[in-house]
Structures are given as structure tokens and as C-alpha cells.
Amino acid sequence: MNAEKDGLPMPRRLLAISAVSFGQALCIMDGSVANIVLPTIASDLRVDNSAVVLVVTIYQLVLVMGLLPLSALGDKIGHNRLYRLGLLLFSIATGLCFFAHNLPLLLAIRALQALGAAAVLSVSMAIVKAIYPAHQLGRGLALNTIVGASAAALAPTLGGFILGVAPWPFVFVIGAPLGIISLLLDKALPPSEPKGGTYDLWGALLCAAMFGLTIVGIEYANQGGALKGAAAIVVAGLLVGYFFVRRERGRTRPLMPIDLLSQPQLALPTAGAALIYTGFTILIVMLPFQLQLAHGFSPMEVGTLMASMPIASFFVAPVAGILSDRIRPDRLALFGSLISVMSVAALAQVPADARQLDILWRLVLLGMGVSFFTAPNTRMFIGAVPHDRTAAASGLIATTRLMGQTLGATAAATLLALGFNESLISHMTVVILLLLAGATCTARASTSKIQDNVAVLTR
Template sequence: MMDGLPLPRRYAAIAALCLGTALIIIDGGVANIALPTIARDLRIDQSSAVTVVTVYQLMLVMLLLPFAGLGERIGLKRMYQIGQMVFTVATLLCFFAKSLPFLLIVRAAQAMGAAAALSVSSALIRSTYPAKQLGSGLGINSAIVSAGAALAPSLGGFILGVAPWPWVFASAVPFAIGSLILGRALPDTPPGNTPFDVFGGVMCAAMFGLIIGGLETAVHGDSPVVSAAIVLSGILVGVYFVRREAKETDPILPIDLLERPVLRLSVIGAYTAFIASMTLIISMPFRLTSEFGFTAPEMGLLMAPWPLTNIIVAPLSGWLSSRIPAGALGGIGMAISIVALLLIADMPAHPTHFDVIWRMALCGGGFGTFLPPNARLIIGSAPRERAAAAGGLVSTTRLLGQTTGATLVAALLALGIGGGATPPLVAAGLAFIAGLCSLARLRPSIRMPQTEEAADVQPASQVR
């Protein structure tokens, strides 16, 4: 089997994947900037406008794993390009949105396209790069994510200054078109020969939708009983679904991968790390404005070092992951993040810009050191035929962690402790758990045997 795509086709495939990643991240970020304008133009209250963002995130979480399973059946390249086309068409429909219900339907369609592309993107990265360069490829992908997150607010603000709000969503269309054109160079993976489990896909989406939707209503709604009933329904669906999936040879929920201790630890570590990072990122603006008195323009400047540092650190960490065990890199990254989070919690009473900037840069660098090697271990250690499931697991873990972090901050704010030192302290505790999970992977009894692909290009000591 060929180890990665030949040059120069590999460069075109990398460009297609980078553009596809950028459009998903930018589209998810620019919507936040447009919410006040959408509320005004559609004559709805601001709390209703927030559903434009939440419906997108919820659909992504619900569909990533089912679409990863579908991609394994119809072919990864085909699934990726179908997602890009659906996203482009749905985005154009934003120009016809004159009411909130129609806009929510369009946003759900956008999320469907984004989920289809995102669910198989990591598996395509694995097939694009040689095995020894997989860490670098995932590091570059992480850098694109950080760059898109940093660019989205500025891009959205600029577009709103010169054009109506539908153009904010259209800003991602050129990325989709470029990705479709270059997508012919993507690796041609053969479709699977087993039928897609439609009922299992529906159960998976229902499980995540009910649990996350119920938690969201618990924080923002008025009826704890209804919220609890929704969450309980999701848990019951999940129990039945997990038992059913345990009997499948190619389960949609990759229980077969999670049975491996090293992958299970990696997923738990990633989940707690994403909760920690989102807890700080969402809570920090409240603290900067209410406790320290910084203005909105200053707040954007002070938050920027996190993604900007990631742009530099993530590719370097990915490159190092081919040479240093992921468990060690992850432990180092989380140790850096814990120190930074404690320093953020212990901010001076009247901090200068520099006091905040270097702490945020240090924290972002720590998470940037942890995440690419962690993703490389999950994706690179899975059997090649289960690469899409492993990639879907990585993306689902990221979104679940971010959603859980956002819900946690909302709960802390409701308790009156979300705008001070408590969120970074909570984040430090979560980062400590992620660090322990990473270091535990260094134990010989935890290390997973090499995959056939990795064995040809690197020593066993590096696959851990």
C-alpha cells in the first residue's frame, strides 16, 4: 500500500483539506459577530438569535460519527466533496432568509455539509501524508483551526461594515469552491462492502442531541423538570445504543477503538482538555471587562495571543510527535497550561496589557503542545479501515468538550462565580486530569501494538 500521496498531488490535496478546514472554522466563528445584526433585521430578541449558533453546533455533534460511518461505506473523498457542495448551496440560501425559522433550517443544512466534510477530514489527512509525517499534517490542521478562529471575528466585523449580514456567511464560500476544485487530488479510498446502519446513525444522533440539548435547556431554560427529562431520555437512548453497538463489527460509535486503553485515555484527555480551554476562552472576556475594566477592542487584542501562539506551536508539536512519545509531549503541554492557568487565576489587581498577553500566550502554547500529538495517536493507531471512525471520534470529542465547557461557564455565571478566578482554577483541574491521562500512556502495559502502516516507517517506541 502506498505510504501517502505522491508529489505534487499531495500538495493539492493538502491545500484542499486546509481550505475545507478553514471554511468550517470561519463559518462557525463569524456567526457570533452577526448575531446582533440578525436580531435587529429579523426583529427577534437576542436570546432567540443565539439559536443561530447553537443549532449549528448541535447538528455538528449529532452528525459527525454517523457521517464518519457513512463515509467509510461510500468512500471518504466522495463524502468530503458531497459535504462541501451541501455547505455551499445552503450558504447561498442564507440570502433568502427573511425569518428565523428559515434561517435555522439553512444553518442546520450548513452544519450537515460541514459535518460530512469534517467527519472524514482526519482520515483523508492520514491517507494524504506519509505515516512518518502524519503528526506534522495534523499539526498544520490544528494551526489552520487556530488561524480560522483568530480570523473569523475580524472578517465578520469587516463584512458587516460594508455589506448585509448574509454576506458574513457567504465569506466561507470561496474556501468551499477552492476545496472542491482542488479536491480531485484527494486520495481515492475504496468504499466499504458493508451496508450503512441507518437505525444506528439515528440512535447516535438522538443520544447526543437529547443529552446536549437537555443540558443547554437546564442552563438557559425555565423548567428543570423538563430539562432533566430530556437528558434522562438521551441517557436511556445512549444505554440501548451502546449495548447495540457492542455487537456490531463496524460500529458507528467506535467502541472497538475505545476498548484499547491507550485510545480511551487519549479521548478522555482530549475531552477534559477541550473543556478546560473553552472554560477559559468563554469566561475570560467577562473577567477582562467586569473585573479589570478593559474595553471591547482591548479585549480582542488580549485574547488574540492564544490562537496566534497555536499557529506556531501546533505544527511544531505535530512534527515533534513523530520523534517524541505523545504521552510525554502531552504531559509537558498540560504542565505548561496548568502553570499558565494558575497565573491567570492569580492576575494582579490592575493588570497591564502585557500581564494578560504573556499568560494567554503561554496557556495557548501549552494546549497547542498537547492536542496535535494526542490526535495523531488516535488517528494513526487505528486500523486504516477505521480511520474515518477515529477521525470522527477526534472531532466529536472536540465539539463535545467545547459544548461542555460553554455549558459549564454558563452554570458558573448563573452561580455568580463565572467572571473571576474560579473558571481558570476549574480549567487547571481539568488540565491536570488531561495531563495524567497523557502520562499514563507511557506505561508499557498501556501502550498499544503498532498498526501495520506505522510499523513500516517508525520504531515501536514512537507509537504510544
């Protein structure tokens, strides 16, 4: 049986998807839990609050810089081998957190963690595609999403509990059981033959510099740095990106998957993902301000209300994944974007004396809408990618998500700085981004119909 086309047999399929999902959840959980422990780290290491934020920033920065270069390395040495190496590096770096007695050492360890996480995340979708047969890919992606969403949702709660009974380094080993399970089950992963060839080291450095400079410039502006300096850093990143993309054009297997993005059926889901993650992040950042300042909810109440979104996603994601195997994914994704638009519009109309239930149903609706968009949209993208380019596609998906989140956080900071924290302007910004995400689904459906008609005429 060809594993790439037919997937793995049961029960090996279940063991394999558990292995890759738990490994991915470990990396997501560690990235999500860091915010909880920052004040404690600042006090213990005797550093300023503004400096300790680098513990989060360095993780995100190295992660984005490493995803595409490492996905190309995964093609060269084999997806499974890179996955195991990444998980091992992440685990070693996590143990080193116990020896971080100053901030520079902790930042170096966090960078190592991020490098390991990038190796895991850069090939995880490629492994998932090899695990499931084509007609069941949606449910495999949905299960993978459930584990990741659950890890992100549970991380702050578990981190707060651990912080109450143990020193802060223990918070970073919160996902250790998941890593152990993943390593024990990794023999069930589908075979992945190395493709060999030379590794484009110069291209990898340019790619990392492009994303690194751009994100550093954005973060510098977010932290109140000089606007001219921030703009200069971003422009430098864009210039590096220009030369990098020019260099990649015409290559048979470009490190930056330009060959994939040149195809509308792949470029449109990528654009849709970037738009939905940007809009969702804007709302997530600004929503606490609305709920606390405009409606008077306590921080604990806000946290409880916002937890409703990942909980809704937990239940809706598998349904959306299964349906995407039976119904055209572009229609499901369009439905999800419209549900999301309705929920954001409803949030903009919340009365000043709203009760928790008035907020709760709107947020549950938003969680459902985002799940109904992301699961089919990912299904559209990864399902249309050739088997020999799945690692590049996996890296592109993860990079798109992180860049969308970065742009969303920047846009939210800008809106807050302009005083739009309780304004209709912020909600309208999110609505426009969600509508544009839905438009990519309509455009993809039209493109597919045109391609089908052309295929019929040329027979």
C-alpha cells in the same frame, strides 16, 4: 505504492492537504462567524435576541448529531465522495442564506449547512492520515490544525468588516474562496475505495437522538429553562445512549466506535482531548468577565488580548507536529498540559492593576501549552487507529471536541450563575481538568510500556 501506508508523493501531498484543510477551515469559519452577525439578524428579521441565538445553536446541534453517523456513511460510499458531497451541500446552503427572509427558514438553511459541515469534518482526519506517510503524520495534522485555528481566529474580524459594508447574508459566504479552492484541488486527494455493506440507519437515528437530546437538555438549562425539564431531556438522551451502546456491542464495525474506545491507547487520548477542550472552553468563556470586571479592560482590549492565543497556536502547532514525529507524543502532550496548568495558575494570580503585557504573556503561554497538548494527542490517537477505521476515528475526534466545548460552556455558565466569575474557584476547576488531561498521557505511556513488555515476554 500503497497510499494508505506510504502517503502521497510531493507535490500532490501538498495539494491534497491544502484541499482538505481549506474545506475544513470553511466549515469552522462559518461556525465561528455567526456570533458576530446575531444582533443584525435579530434587527433585520424582527425577532428577539433570545430567539436569534438559535442560529448558532442549531448549527452546533446538527453538527454533533451528524458526525458519527456520517463517518460510517463515509466508510460505505468512500471518504472522498462524502467529503465532496458535504462541501457541495454546504456551498448550496450558504447561497440559500440570501433568500432567508424569516427566522424559521434561516434555521432550516443553517441546519443544511451543519449537515454539510458534518460530512466534511467526519472524514477529514481520515483523509489526512491517507495523505501523509506514518512517520510524517504529525506535521500533516499540525498543518491541518494551523489552517483551522487561523480560520476560527480570523472569522470574527472578517465578519465584522463585511457587516460594515454589506448586508448580513454576505457574512455567511465569508469562506467561499476556501470552498472554491478545495473543490478545485480535490482531485489530488488520495484514493478512497467504498467498503460497501449495509448502512445501519436505525443505529444512526439512535446516535443522533442520543447527542441531540443530551445537548438540547444542556442548552435548555443554560437558557434558564426549568431544571426538572432540562434534567428530563438529558436523562432521555442518556437512556437512548444506553440502548444505542448496548445495540452496538458485538458489531464488527459499530457506528459508535466502541471497538476503538475499548483500547487504552485510543481511549486515553480521547479522554484527554475531552478534558482539555472542556477546561479551555471554561476559561475562554469566563476570561472576558475577569478581564473586564476585575481588571477594567475595555471590550476591544479584551478581544485583542484573547487573539494572542490563536496567534501563538499558529506558530507553535507546526513545531509541535514536527516534534511529535520525532519525540514520543505522550511526553510532548504531558509537557503541553503542564505548560497550560502553569499559565492558568498565573492568570489566577494577576494583580488588580495589571497592564496588558501582564495578561499577554500568560495567554501566549496558554496558547502554546494547548497546542503542545492537542497536536501530539491527536497524533497518538489517529496514528494508532487501523486504516479501515480512520473515518470512525475522524468522527470521534470531532465529536469529542464539540462535546468538550459544550460541557465547558455549560460548566462556565454554572460557575457564572454561582458568582464565581472572578473567583479562584473557576481557575482551580480549569487547573484540575488540565491536570487530569496530563494524567491521561502518563497513563497511556504506562499502558504502552506494559504492552511492550508483554510482547517481549510472549515472543
